[in-house]
Structure formats: C-alpha cells, structure tokens
Amino acid sequence: MREGDLTEFYxxxxRLGSPRRLFGATGRDGWPTHGVYFFFEDGELRADGTPRVVRVGTHGLAITSRTRLWQRLAQHRGTLKGGGNHRASIFRRHxxxxxxxxxxxxxxxxDAWTGARRLPEWAAAESAIEREVSDHIGRMPFRxxxxxTGADGTSLRGAIERNSIALLSNLxxxxxxxxxxxxxHHALSDKVRASGLWNVNHVDEDYDPAFLESFRALADG
Known part of the structure; x- marks a missing residue:
C-alpha cells in the first residue's frame, strides 16, 4: 500500500507546476496566502530516478496565527544578502x-549554533554558517x-504536512x-539521519492514506 500511495503522492x-528555488524569490511573486511546501535537493533521487522530497513544512497552524506562506519561506531562505536566523527556522538549524x-x-x-541565543564571541562564525545555510537552502527546488484557511479558522495544512512526512519517512x-x-547524514538530529528528511516531527508516526483525497482535491482545485 505504501508504494502505491507514494506513487499517488508524487x-x-x-500537478503543482514547475519547482522554484528561493534564490531570487520575493514576496511579490504571487504566492498563495497559506500552503504546504515540499523541498527537493539536487542529487537526491527516488529509485526510478525522479527527485525525492527531503523536507515538508507549513505555517500558521494556530487559529490565532497570521503567518503567511511567504513569510515562512523567507525565514528558511534568509536575507537576500545571504544572512539568516536559524533560531527562527528549524530547517536552517538542521x-x-x-x-x-x-x-x-x-x-x-x-554548541554555540544549537544554543538558545547567539553568543558575542561566536557571532562571526555563526554568520559564516548562516551564509552557507542560505546558499544550500536557496538552491533547493521546491513546490x-x-x-x-476556512472561515472558522481551521485548515487541512497540519493534516497534509503530518501525513506527508509520515508517508515519506524511512523510519x-x-x-x-x-x-x-x-x-x-551529518545532521545532529538522529531523526533527520534515520528518516531521510530534514524533519523531526511526525517521522515516526503512521499515516492515514485518506489524506491523499484532500491533497488531490486541493491540487485539482
């Protein structure tokens, strides 16, 4: 069943159109207000030679949240000059x-990178790593x-993110x-290394195949 569901998922x-890269992307590029994103990575392929997803994410799951899709993508990308803040993006942290x-x-x-706040004596070294992270993530294709979000403040974003990760996880x-x-393979998190994804939440959970029906309806909408 999983292999059939993966075929359907991919x-x-x-159907979502050609992938983009965050290099050069701006908030004026016509993003939807809310969504789920799927990152690929150069050189990471499925058994059939097609690109495999390496990161799934979303935003604004709390009913009170006003975070938009582009705001979250911009946090992962960092600044146009190459800087960034990995303490605001778990993707950048990993x-x-x-x-x-x-x-x-x-x-x-x-130790400094994974600390809760930037230490002055490590600021320059952290800035150099932030630029490397921006370069790496900026080159990753994504859809x-x-x-x-519905009128009552709810959405399917959490369910689609959670089930997509569980479906894709090697764990x-x-x-x-x-x-x-x-x-x-070099990430600090054992869940990243074991799952084959830049995710830690939901990588050890089961998925509900019914989520693909919601995915299909939204993709065709």
Missing part, C-alpha cells in the same frame, strides 16, 4: 548542524500546495533512501 506533486559536523572540528561551534518504511552523499 503524481499529485507533479542544515547548519550538518554543515558544521561535516566541515568543522566537533566542539564549541556546534507548494495552496491550502486556504516508517518508505523505500526511497537518501544518497550516500546526502548532507543530512
């Missing part, structure tokens, strides 16, 4: 830990599904494994 993603673990000696830089039996050179 077929639906293909990518940063992988870059540090791969390219730097273990120890204080990783998005418009998922509006739950998904067959599409990361390449040997995938940056995520």
């Amino acid at each position: 077929s639906l993603l293909g 990518v940063g830990t992988a870059l540090i673990s791969r390219d730097h000696p273990p120890g204080p830089l990783l 998005w599904l418009s998922v509006p 739950r039996g998904a067959p599409d494994r990361p390449s040997r050179t995938w940056l995520g």
Whole structure:
C-alpha cells in the first residue's frame, strides 16, 4: 500500500507546476496566502530516478496565527544578502548542524549554533554558517500546495504536512533512501539521519492514506 500511495503522492506533486528555488524569490511573486511546501535537493533521487522530497513544512497552524506562506519561506531562505536566523527556522538549524559536523572540528561551534541565543564571541562564525545555510537552502527546488484557511479558522495544512512526512519517512518504511552523499547524514538530529528528511516531527508516526483525497482535491482545485 505504501508504494502505491507514494506513487499517488508524487503524481499529485507533479500537478503543482514547475519547482522554484528561493534564490531570487520575493514576496511579490504571487504566492498563495497559506500552503504546504515540499523541498527537493539536487542529487537526491527516488529509485526510478525522479527527485525525492527531503523536507515538508507549513505555517500558521494556530487559529490565532497570521503567518503567511511567504513569510515562512523567507525565514528558511534568509536575507537576500545571504544572512539568516536559524533560531527562527528549524530547517536552517538542521542544515547548519550538518554543515558544521561535516566541515568543522566537533566542539564549541556546534554548541554555540544549537544554543538558545547567539553568543558575542561566536557571532562571526555563526554568520559564516548562516551564509552557507542560505546558499544550500536557496538552491533547493521546491513546490507548494495552496491550502486556504476556512472561515472558522481551521485548515487541512497540519493534516497534509503530518501525513506527508509520515508517508515519506524511512523510519516508517518508505523505500526511497537518501544518497550516500546526502548532507543530512551529518545532521545532529538522529531523526533527520534515520528518516531521510530534514524533519523531526511526525517521522515516526503512521499515516492515514485518506489524506491523499484532500491533497488531490486541493491540487485539482
């Protein structure tokens, strides 16, 4: 069943149009107000040679939240000059830990990066990592599904995000494994490494195949 559902999932993603990259993207590019996004990564392929999803995310799940899709994407992208704030983006945090673990000696830089606040003595080093993270995420293709909020403040964004992650996770039996050179192998989080995704929430959960019906209706809407 999972392989059939994965085939359906990727077929639906293909209906969402050509992927974009965050490099050069701005808030004036016609984004829907609300949605779920799906990142790919160069060199990360499914068994059939097509790109595999490596990150699923959304925004504004609280009824009181006013966060829009572009605002969340912009947090992941960082500034147009290459900076960013990984303490406002868990995606940036994970990518940063992988870059540090791969390219730097273990120890204080990783501790500083994962700390709750920036330490003045590590500000310059953190800024350099932020630029590397912006470069890496900015080059990652992504698609998005418009998922509006209802008049009562509820939406399907959380369900689509949660079930997509659970469907794609290697921890739950998904067959599409990361390449040997995938940056995520160096991530600090064991859930990132084991799931093959830049996600930690929902990677060890079961999925409900019924979510694909909602996905299909929104993709065709």
